[in-house]
Amino acid sequence: MNPFSYTRPEAVADALNDIGQQPNAKFIGGGTNLIDLMKVNVEHPTHLVDVNHLPLGDITELPDGGLRLGASVTNADTAWHPLVEERYPLLSKTILAGASPQLRNMATNGGNLFQRTRCYYFYDAQMSCNKRQPGSGCPAINGYNRIHAIVGMDKAECQNPNSKTACIATHPSDMCVALAALEAVVRVTGPNGDRSIPMADFHRLPDTDPQRDNTLEPGELVTSIDLPAKGFPKHFTYVKLRDRSSYAFALVSVAVGLEMDDNGTITEARIAMGGVAHKPWRKSEAEQLLIGKPATDETFRAAAESLLDGAVGFGHNTFKIELGKRAIVRALQEAIS
Amino acid sequence: MIGQPISRVDGPAKVTGKAKFAAEFNVPNLTYGVVVTSAIAKGRIVGIDDREALAQPGVRMVMTHKNRPKLARLDLNYKDQDAPAGSPFRPLQDDKIFYSTQPIALVVADTFEMARYAATLVKVAYHEEAHETDLQANLSEAHNPAAGPVNLFKPLPPKPRGNAQQAYMEADKRVSGEFVHQAEHHNPMEMFATTAVYEAPKRGEKPRLTIYDKTQGAPNSQLVVANGLNLPFKNVRVISPFIGGAFGSGLRPQYQLLLASMAALELKQSVRVSLTRDQMFTMGFRPATVQKIALGAQADGTLSSVYHQAIAETSHREDYTETVVNWSGELYKCDNVALDYQLVSLDVYSPQDMRAPGGVTGVSVLEVAMDEMAYEVGMDPLEFRIKNFTSWDQTHDRPYSSKEILACYREGAERFGWARRTPEPRSMRDGNVLVGWGMASGVWMADQIPARAEAVLGVNGKLRVSSATADIGTGTYTIMTQIAAETLGLPIDDVLFRLGDTDMPLAPIQGGSWTAATVGNAVRVVCEDLGKKLLKLAAQMPDSPFKKAKSTDVQFVDSHMRLVGDPSVAISLRDIVALNGGKAVRETSTSIPNMLKQSRYTRYTHSAIFAEVRVDPDLNVVTVSRLVGAVAAGRIINPKTARSQIIGGMVWGLSKALHEESVRDNNVGRFMNHNYAEYHIPVCKDTPDMDVIFVEEHDDVVNPMGIKGLGEIGQVGTPAAIANAIFHATGKRVHDLPITLDKLL
Incomplete structure (x- = not known):
């Protein structure tokens, strides 16, 4: 871990000023991932701007019936907030499926968006990694890739053993999978003013620059995550499959929100997956296959085939293709019951 | 007492933080070592650039195979009690890389934080060779x-x-x-650590090291430090009262022990080396x-x-x-x-x-x-x-x-x-x-294998028993206390069992599920032998009712020695010690298995x-x-x-x-x-x-x-x-x- 300086501003403007002073400064929320990465010599910020004392620590109702989750509210306080439990039980359930109580007590909503991949090679500073050290190669593709992606990567690059851009890392967050299903909006402020980024556009696929996890511009700060009014409180679930029953990242996970009419026909559907791609994985075609259909296993399997259409495995993770489809079917079965 | 579900006698110390582990013994002017490991699995080190690391404030040394103190050459000097056939690994022996993550340098600084940072600045050049790590292939x-x-x-x-x-x-x-x-x-909760406390030599002598080590046998660590670094055994004392789990990983001294000891000798100063969780995967x-x-x-x-x-x-x-x-x-x-x-x-x-x-x-x-x-x-x-x-x-x-x-x-x-x-x-x-x-x-x-133990009955009537064994969380402290208490008829609170110090009588490494039998019988024997001494003292009293009693004629109950034939004839253990001229009564014994029968x-x-x-x-x-x-x-x-x-x-x-x-x-x-x-x-x-x-x-x-x-x-x-x-x-x-x-x- 390198030496670094630290400030704890109380106004957003001061935070933006602090971050702009040094080229290698970073915001720190709960620090549950950043500090680990500094300890293992992967992240080297020279300055940390603590955002926990900014006025971003509230959960408030929005005029359109939605809910604003302050960036520095902890994951635990969000999951147990009465309005979140009542209107967005999918989000509560998903947050509580992640990490451990201790980590959720520290981790913030803003920080959760910036969790970095758990790829073994990314985490080991002595190994090559196109994400950590652009252009150095990806040993995961022909190495140990149990927790790696099956969709969303550049397949041609991944077949090139000397590729300088290939990356099969996954985004590790549980919370972000629910946020994707709920079509949350990330509000940011920065040197060029405020903007809103739909969840679908916040994280990105590796493309030719896998070192970039998201579309945030330098110096920008997340201020809140806004949830639209529609929360799917009646028909929802989060299915998380992992190598032990707690404190493990998802091999595959599925967040589902459904609306159904009185005849049991699906009128609206959201399906987002974790553990399979560089970002929470959604496809509107897959969701459309459910609309107006009876809630049967055949319908569910068709949606699953569609969502994971074109998935490829790299050996250790090939099982995720079939397991992922079964998890989707299970999640849809749970959501309708 | 034996057969009772007594709670751990070391439990309160452990849950209140009073129990100290190897990396928790603080001494003045302590320096901190952080290990640099190999990025390749096989080959040679062709260059180590430590200039940037050494330029950091408070960095004392980057110890490598080039500047380490002299090590013994023979394999025999590194044979610990659990060593298999072959040539034991010793850190910084030469430029050869035997496995990925092999320790290749130790960066020592005034603070742990600076040592950790400086360790990331050491640049190593390798000549890489093809490796084989695939068993099935x-x-x-x-x-x-x-x-x-x-x-x-x-x-x-x-x-x-x-x-x-x-x-x-x-x-x-x-x-x-x-x-x-x-x-x-193994991944025990406590990571491997050694605090090597340096004591400058008296004229014409060699320096002394007091070493706090995470080990399943303090004498085993002493063996390798004394032999490997050519120090007299009396100059190396190893202390290891508590171990946060080991599961066999502490049956052989781990490399941080020699690294800390070498650095302490080289710097003439106390050094602590603690490994990271990642480095727990760089050993057996x-x-x-x-x-x-x-x-x-x-x-x-x-x-x-x-x-x-x-x-x-x-x-x-x-x-x-x-x-x-x-x-x-x-x-x-x-x-x-x-x-x-x-x-x-x-x-x-x-x-x-x-x-x-x-x-x-x-x-x-x-x-x-x-x-x-x-x-x-x-x-x-x-x-x-x-x-x-x-x-x-x-x-x-x-x-x-x-x-x-x-x-x-x-x-x-x-x-x-x-x-x-x-x-x-x-x-x-x-x-x-x-x-x-x-x-x-x-x-x-x-x-069951041979072991030694010492028992001391103090003037306050309390018993101290010791043996250089270990308690890796198994309950050794507790059951040895029970065995001693039962043998001499004392309440649990009047017995103190101590372990994990090379100044104590020798016991083997704690492994193979043999400690309860091995040390348990040694504790039993030394307490019985101490009992015989107590009988002898009591028999020397004027008009002693124990004058003609043999050891089978007495029993130890309720902090008293009593005649089996007439339990009302009794003397308290405290009163017996008083007969010893105000001095504690001591005994050291060896328990040897009956090999013929076994x-x-x-x-x-x-x-x-x-x-x-x-x-x-x-x-x-x-x-x-x-x-x-x-x-x-x-x-x-x-x-x-x-x-x-x-x-x-x-x-x-x-x-x-x-x-x-x-x-x-x-x-x-x-x-x-x-x-x-x-x-x-x-x-x-x-x-x-x-x-x-x-x-x-x-x-x-x-x-x-x-x-x-x-x-x-x-x-x-x-x-x-x-x-x-x-x-x-x-x-x-x-x-x-x-x-x-x-x-x-």
């Missing part, structure tokens, strides 16, 4: 292991008996299979194995042929061996047995004993094959085992000193409800969920484990919902700590069955899941209700107190019991551990 390179002194306790396979091959061909029923087990790392581990087994049986369920072969990995430096296959020729009656054990040398660190080394590896395979054979012959798996029970060890042609495994089967099955099991796979369900019941036998050694018997601990699993039929998520362990382990000193030992073993067995695996990337020759997030062990939610039964077993051969150790036996049978339960639930046999959900898809 190199099975053709297997060789017969070289034997060493440690094989006295870890025997290699015996000669074949009968004709296993012919009997297999002639058998009515046959099963065979190949099993692959992955490597595992349970070796991966590829095993083949073939069983033959008659139609009536009589076992007629056993063939069991294990090929394990080792390093190029040492032939690390463990007893993997021998159990298959001993546990059941069988006249035709062939066993084979070989090693493949790879570019890895030497493997090392890890809880139930070899036993859990080999028995997991035997007991799955036994389950398969039970189905072949159409018998209940438990009945099949009972049918092939033997009280005669055919390998050594001698009886067992005790083997109450039939009681384990009976009492375990009753507690579990085994009689309600329907044999057909996939026949038991709870709603949609598949339920499976499986069982397995377990076996482990019950050794050699006529095979001395083992046995168990039966019963497991219930629940399996999601679509997603293959496996949950272990119940475990019952019935154990035959002689005399139980403390049912509370004993139960904890067995539960801990069963949890680890569950871990081996379902979770645990150090995953190697053979392209880079490195274990890749080197942290607690990705190296999975069970969390509380994965561990079921566990029931432990200790069956009645009396054994006066194993040692005078009839104690058999409990450290490993809980683990041995558990993985097979779970694997068999998974078969019963799903109809699928998975031979490779751990059984992760993808293997059931």
